[in-house]
Amino acid sequence: MRPSGNLGRLSVFPLAGALLFPRMHLPLHIFEPRYRALVTDALARDRRIGMIQPRTPDEPVQLFEIGCVGRISEVDALDDGRFNLVLEGLARFQIVRELDVTTPFRQVEAEFEENRLSETLGLAERSSLEMESRRFADSQGYAVDWEAVSRLDDESLVNGIAQIAPFDTASKQALLEADTLSERADLIVQLMQFFGRYGEAGEATLQ
Numbered sequence: 001m002r003p004s005g006n007l008g009r010l011s012v013f014p015l016a017g018a019l020l021f022p023r024m025h026l027p028l029h030i031f032e033p034r035y036r037a038l039v040t041d042a043l044a045r046d047r048r049i050g051m052i053q054p055r056t057p058d059e060p061v062q063l064f065e066i067g068c069v070g071r072i073s074e075v076d077a078l079d080d081g082r083f084n085l086v087l088e089g090l091a092r093f094q095i096v097r098e099l100d101v102t103t104p105f106r107q108v109e110a111e112f113e114e115n116r117l118s119e120t121l122g123l124a125e126r127s128s129l130e131m132e133s134r135r136f137a138d139s140q141g142y143a144v145d146w147e148a149v150s151r152l153d154d155e156s157l158v159n160g161i162a163q164i165a166p167f168d169t170a171s172k173q174a175l176l177e178a179d180t181l182s183e184r185a186d187l188i189v190q191l192m193q194f195f196g197r198y199g200e201a202g203e204a205t206l207q
Contacts, residue, residue: 001113010110011038012050016169020051020068021159022089030083034104039083047072068092119181121154129185136192158185
């Protein structure tokens with residue numbers, strides 16, 4: 001991550017397997033009271049939520065250091081207090097320290113990554129990723145609209161796969177922490193080859 005020196009307070013939502021990348025979107029269903037409070041607070045302030053993965057399952061949950069801040073771009077407040085919302089990725093962040101707060105949700109001081117331009121892959125990298133994705137999808141029995149996939153730009157393809165692929169938490173975190181699109185694409189190929197051989201099939205749809 002390329003820190004910008006820009007520090008700020010951020011409310012965080014720890015959720016294993018849920019990645020968000022800059023310029024990507026993540027739909028969420030919010031039902032736990034503490035995270036309903038987080039969303040209510042975010043809507044009243046700057047609409048920002050920090051998505052981050054938990055490092056451990058036990059309470060109090062230890063967090064990975066790097067996540068991605070998202071802005072609530074769409075929200076549907078349900079009658080029973082739950083929310084359906086969509087986060088738009090803004091920038092990766094690194095936790096500097098956790099803050100001592102009285103809110104039911106956790107807050108941190110974070111350093112945000114500097115703004116980055118969209119990246120592209122080389123032709124060979126794109127071809128390798130698409131080929132391995134087809135093999136992986138076939139081996140796992142996933143339904144894929146390959147025509148739609150072929151129309152995606154490189155960043156949307158790589159980060160879209162990283163967000164929805166059925167990899168374990170540590171692997172997902174490694175994808176988030178990859179500093180370039182090429183590094184992330186190469187890691188996806190390696191993970192698909194590994195999980196294609198040793199992982200268990202699940203339900204997913206790439207589109």
